[in-house]
Amino acid sequence: GNSVTQMEGPVTLSEEAFLTINCTYTATGYPSLFWYVQYPGEGLQLLLKATKADDKGSNKGFEATYRKETTSFHLEKGSVQVSDSAVYFCALGHNQGGKLIFGQGTELSVKP
Amino acid sequence: EAGVAQSPRYKIIEKRQSVAFWCNPISGHATLYWYQQILGQGPKLLIQFQNNGVVDDSQLPKDRFSAERLKGVDSTLKIQPAKLEDSAVYLCASSLEAAGSQPQHFGDGTRLSIL
Numbered sequence: 001g002n003s004v005t006q007m008e009g010p011v012t013l014s015e016e017a018f019l020t021i022n023c024t025y026t027a028t029g030y031p032s033l034f035w036y037v038q039y040p041g042e043g044l045q046l047l048l049k050a051t052k053a054d055d056k057g058s059n060k061g062f063e064a065t066y067r068k069e070t071t072s073f074h075l076e077k078g079s080v081q082v083s084d085s086a087v088y089f090c091a092l093g094h095n096q097g098g099k100l101i102f103g104q105g106t107e108l109s110v111k112p
Numbered sequence: 113e114a115g116v117a118q119s120p121r122y123k124i125i126e127k128r129q130s131v132a133f134w135c136n137p138i139s140g141h142a143t144l145y146w147y148q149q150i151l152g153q154g155p156k157l158l159i160q161f162q163n164n165g166v167v168d169d170s171q172l173p174k175d176r177f178s179a180e181r182l183k184g185v186d187s188t189l190k191i192q193p194a195k196l197e198d199s200a201v202y203l204c205a206s207s208l209e210a211a212g213s214q215p216q217h218f219g220d221g222t223r224l225s226i227l
Binding site: 034036042043045046049089091094099100101 | 116152153155156157207209210211212215216217218220221
C-alpha cells in the first residue's frame with residue numbers, strides 16, 4: 001500500500017545552519033508529494049508541493065525535489081531561522097480520491 | 113479568503129460520554145476531510161466527503177464515530193461513546209476537488225482529551 005517514512009526527530013540546529021529532513025515514499029501510480037508545517041497549537045499549513053517526477057517545489061527558502069528513481073522528497077533549507085521551529089510533515093496525495101497519507105512528522109528546533 | 117473554521121478548540125470529556133465537532137470549509141470547496149492526529153503521529157484520514165456524499169470512510173470506527181455533511185457545506189463529526197484511545201486532535205480540511213494534486217487547507221483542529 002501507499003506509505004510515507006520521514007527521518008525521526010527531534011532535529012536541533014543553530015540559526016543559519018543547513019537543514020535536510022529526509023522523506024521517502026511507497027506508492028502505486030504517480031502520486032503528488034507535499035510538505036506541510038505545523039506550528040504549536042495550529043493546524044497544518046501547506047509549505048510546498050510537487051506533482052510529477054523531477055518537479056521542484058519551493059517556498060520561503062525551503063525546497064524539495066520529487067525523485068522517482070529514489071522515491072524521495074527530501075526537504076532542504078540553506079539557512080534556518082528560529083521562526084522555522086515547528087513540526088514538518090511529508091505527505092503523499094493519493095491519486096484516487098485525493099486523500100493525504102502523512103509521515104510521522106519531524107520536529108525541528110532552531111536555537112539562536 | 114476565510115480559512116477552514118473548526119469548533120470547539122478544546123474539549124475534555126469522560127470516557128463513555130459523547131462529543132461533537134463542527135467544521136466549516138473554505139467557500140466553494142467541494143471536498144471535505146476529517147483527520148485524526150494522535151500525539152506524535154501524522155494525521156490519519158477518518159472520512160472524506162465530496163459535496164454531501166461520502167467518498168471514503170474505510171478508516172472510520174463506525175461503531176462509535178459518525179459524520180455528516182447534509183447540505184454539502186459544513187460538517188459535524190460525532191463520537192459516542194468515547195474511549196480513552198480517542199484522545200487526539202481532530203483536524204478538518206477542505207480542497208476544491210478530490211484530486212491527489214490538490215492541496216488541502218486545514219483548520220486549527222479540536223483537541224479532545226478523554227478522562
